[in-house]
Amino acid sequence: MITINKISKSFDNIKTIDKISAVFEKGKTNLIIGQSGSGKTVLMKCLLGLLDIDSGEILYDGKKFDKDNISIISNLRKQIGMVFQGSALFDSMTVLNNILFPLRMFSDKTDSKMITRAKEVIKRVDLRDVDNKFPSEISGGMQKRVAIARAIVLNPRYLFCDEPNSGLDPKTAIIIDKLIKEITVEYNITTVINTHDMNSVMEIGDKIIFLVEGKKIWEGTNQQILNTDDKMINDFVYSSELFKKVKLTQQKN
Amino acid sequence: MIKYTFTKFTKWSVLKKLIFQEIDDLIIGSIGIVAFMSFLIGGVVAIQTALAIDNPLLPGNLIGFATRQSVVLEFAPTLISIIMAGKVGSFITSSIGTMRVTEQIDALEVMGINSYNYLIFPKIISLLLYPFLITFAMFLGILGGYMASVYAGFSTSFDFIQGIQLDFKVFHIIYTYIKTMLFAFVLATIPSYHGFFMKGGALEVGKASNISFVWTSSVIIIINFIVTQLLLA
Incomplete structure (x- = not known):
């Protein structure tokens, strides 16, 4: 609250x-x-x-x-998770790396566990086959989903x-x-x-x-x-x- | 900005990757242009010196001596830094500025990341390697002078090499590295400032890069004047 x-x-x-x-x-x-x-x-x-x-x-x-x-x-x-108006995805990183970013910053999990968690949230926001794409290569709706996934990845x-x-x-x-x-x-x-x-x-x-x-x-x-x-x-x-x-x-x- | 850059450090495993990335972008990525410019500038300095001292009474090693002094004291550190203000400075301002206008810096802040440390600190650290680039520029500048003067018939190889050894003062190298380090700090911080605190959209990113170049090169010239006055006058 x-x-x-x-x-x-x-x-x-x-x-x-x-x-x-x-x-x-x-x-x-x-x-x-x-x-x-x-x-x-x-x-x-x-x-x-x-x-x-x-x-x-x-x-x-x-x-x-x-x-x-x-x-x-x-x-x-x-x-705190935040979804920005323009998604604010890191344009030099792939979708997977964008979602992994908060985990790499704040989590002490192993790389494989971080990737598993990132894939969980990718699945949760109904994204498929975009892991290795850059934000500029996906649609606006998909960018929002990635932004939501990044926002919730740390629970x-x-x-x-x-x-x-x-x-x-x-x-x-x-x-x-x-x-x-x-x-x-x-x-x-x-x-x-x-x-x-x-x-x-x-x-x-x-x-x-x-x-x-x-x-x-x-x-x-x-x-x-x-x-x-x-x-x-x-x-x-x-x-x-x-x-x-x-x-x-x-x-x- | 400087104070925040050196507080609340980003996780080391992430910072390490960022530093290597910046070394690749700012230092390794500049080797080509630095090599090209230094070699040709050295050659031009040698030719112009040779043409200006066309007098049989002057010693033949003067071309090598003048080329060494010009390249080591001025052309390698100062002129290359001004070129780097255009190349590296614009890159830093536009990349940070684009992150600002697309809310990527806000995203970092909301995540609890010190965006100053995350974005600027790796640039400052990577530019600690800038003296290596300037050393490379000095070497190629003198080599360019040697090739131009020897192969164009202005000087013999012996005279030129004798000239570059003539009246060598270690303090001149120290002076060059002192100002190179100051220029490196200026190259990392002024463009970062202009990118970080810009407002507006894509057009303003271009304007910020432009202003950043003007300020960076002006500050380099001013520092060059002050350091020369303090250390050599």
Whole structure:
């Protein structure tokens, strides 16, 4: 579980996130949603310690995420997996070496055991015959799978995904969403996902927080978001014609 | 950046591979261009000296002497370092810069890896071998001068060899290696800095490489001036 208490972050005196508090629950897919520029990525980078917060506190299972305490941060980071928007695979390494990378860095296992573990997660994310290919030689969907495999290879307690299905076709996007959801339940990890994709919200949104101009204005589940009366949320959720039609159909029924 | 580079070290088994990789990329990969440039520069220095001192009263060993002094004191360490600022410096900036824009450095940080140590430290260590490259450049520069002056008829083999032995001072070699080590540090750190702290996309990677070359070569020239003033003046 990750708890954030009134965290704020400014750039050049402009508040990008403003006193946000939330609890991201274990074994659930916790979504941060909002329009582009609403502060989602900044919030995630603050959670990961890639940006320093101006005020407030971040607790990982009750332990304060204190950037100055190197031992706490080092231990915590080994328990964090991250899937970046652009996958962030090491382009000079093969798929297998990308997945082996965290193991080689932090594990004392023998080479053969590390390879066995890497192959296990490759199988888990449904990848085949790509071990010796470079990231540039595989599709965007496959790159996401490799990124997920790399993120889970050390059995993390926390998984962060920054817009995991951006740039993917709708079918592949749903497959990736479902894969993340399955892994979250299977490994019982705290998953935090940044997205503005309503398909993802409906598919895997166990818990959702909605940001507008750096402020949290709503919190709930994927069922609650469909029935809320909040105008800002409705403008966001029903911005696409497809969802408008779905809502009209629901109302007619 | 320098402080973080020497803290929180990457696992030795991984670091060792990275250092060998960097030696291959930065040192071994530069042997060809260094050999080509040094040999021709040595030849040009010898020919120009021979043409400039076309006076029967001047001793014949002067061409060898002037070639040795020019190549050992200036051309091998300084000119080759400026060429390396273009070759190695641009490579370092663009490779680290590309990792920055594609979030690969963020990925390292999130994993709890000290990205400064992982990316920059192996480059600094591999460039400790840079004096070997400069020694190679000195040898080939003098050899180029010998070939050009002897085979073009400007000097005899005996005169040239006598010239390169004339008034030899060990301190000149020490001076050359002192500045070579300083240049090696500059070649590893300034391009790394420009790659590490760049912002933007692919176009900015190119711009960062360009700026990195300008800064690296400028700093090399400034250090060259200061060290020469301090040690030889």
